[in-house]
Amino acid sequence: MPQYTRRELLKTGLAAGVFATVGNLPLGAAAKQTATDWVTLGKSGVNVTRLALGTGSISGMVQRELGQDGFTKLVRYAYERGIRFFETAESYGDMHRMLGIALKGLPRDSYRLMSKVTTRQGVDPRAKFDELRKLANTEYFDIMLLHWQHTATWPSDTAKWQDGILEAQSKSVIRSHGASVHGLPALRQVPSTKWLDVAMIRMNHKGTRMDAEDYNTDGPGNVPEVVSHVQQARKQGMGVISMKLVGEGAFNREDRKAAMRFAFRNAGVDCVTVGYKNTAEVDEAIENLNAALV
Numbered sequence: 001m002p003q004y005t006r007r008e009l010l011k012t013g014l015a016a017g018v019f020a021t022v023g024n025l026p027l028g029a030a031a032k033q034t035a036t037d038w039v040t041l042g043k044s045g046v047n048v049t050r051l052a053l054g055t056g057s058i059s060g061m062v063q064r065e066l067g068q069d070g071f072t073k074l075v076r077y078a079y080e081r082g083i084r085f086f087e088t089a090e091s092y093g094d095m096h097r098m099l100g101i102a103l104k105g106l107p108r109d110s111y112r113l114m115s116k117v118t119t120r121q122g123v124d125p126r127a128k129f130d131e132l133r134k135l136a137n138t139e140y141f142d143i144m145l146l147h148w149q150h151t152a153t154w155p156s157d158t159a160k161w162q163d164g165i166l167e168a169q170s171k172s173v174i175r176s177h178g179a180s181v182h183g184l185p186a187l188r189q190v191p192s193t194k195w196l197d198v199a200m201i202r203m204n205h206k207g208t209r210m211d212a213e214d215y216n217t218d219g220p221g222n223v224p225e226v227v228s229h230v231q232q233a234r235k236q237g238m239g240v241i242s243m244k245l246v247g248e249g250a251f252n253r254e255d256r257k258a259a260m261r262f263a264f265r266n267a268g269v270d271c272v273t274v275g276y277k278n279t280a281e282v283d284e285a286i287e288n289l290n291a292a293l294v
């Protein structure tokens with residue numbers, strides 16, 4: 001049997017199959033995409049909705065201040081509107097527990113759950129994953145990220161945590177893995193880090209709270225370089241989730257719309273996560289992403 005490169009497949013059978021399928025669909029149907037479509041995050045094999053509900057606005061303070069009842073209503077509203085991807089982090093205070101309560105009773109296979117772990121020294125990864133699962137009331141996480149990687153040496157510094165995640169993955173406690181990065185020195189390592197299945201990267205058209213040489217800068221990030229690393233990561237088969245789509249709450253409506261367009265049309269991310277404090281923000285994010293995909 002002849003061997004083909006990926007490029008050759010795209011030029012021949014795969015491309016032909018796609019066009020043949022498109023030709024059998026009603027005009028315009030093949031191109032229609034929505035915020036709540038399921039998409040696969042690269043080589044991870046995990047499918048998520050394009051739009052996620054995040055729980056880390058100001059490190060989760062915004063969501064925590066809703067109280068459990070208010071937060072549960074928000075999560076259930078997003079779920080009913082078609083958002084089936086929920087994400088939290090160890091550093092977001094009580095959000096694992098609050099999210100677990102909010103999702104209780106919903107079929108586990110009907111949504112995807114992502115956590116981010118703080119890669120401290122002297123902590124047993126296996127014990128930490130069990131702790132987070134118990135807090136979130138879940139048997140497994142669909143995605144586990146190494147959180148807040150912000151140095152150029154993070155791929156070697158986190159070797160213990162990478163091994164711990166792979167061990168948990170072999171036991172189906174975690175289904176896929178990756179990292180969230182802050183700052184250009186850390187981001188530059190992403191495309192060449194073979195361990196990664198998923199990368200979480202800050203993205204908006206203005207560079208607000210985005211990546212620069214100093215990971216914690218208050219100034220604008222280097223948008224062209226960030227976009228180039230996103231595209232390189234995609235070429236390596238990684239799924240890319242973007243964050244900071246609303247400039248950490250700083251953007252007006254027009255900028256929120258522009259940021260969503262930029263993430264998908266210019267950078268080419270797979271999905272985005274947004275933190276909400278009310279149902280109107282959920283509706284707006286769905287509307288903005290639907291418009292960006294037209």
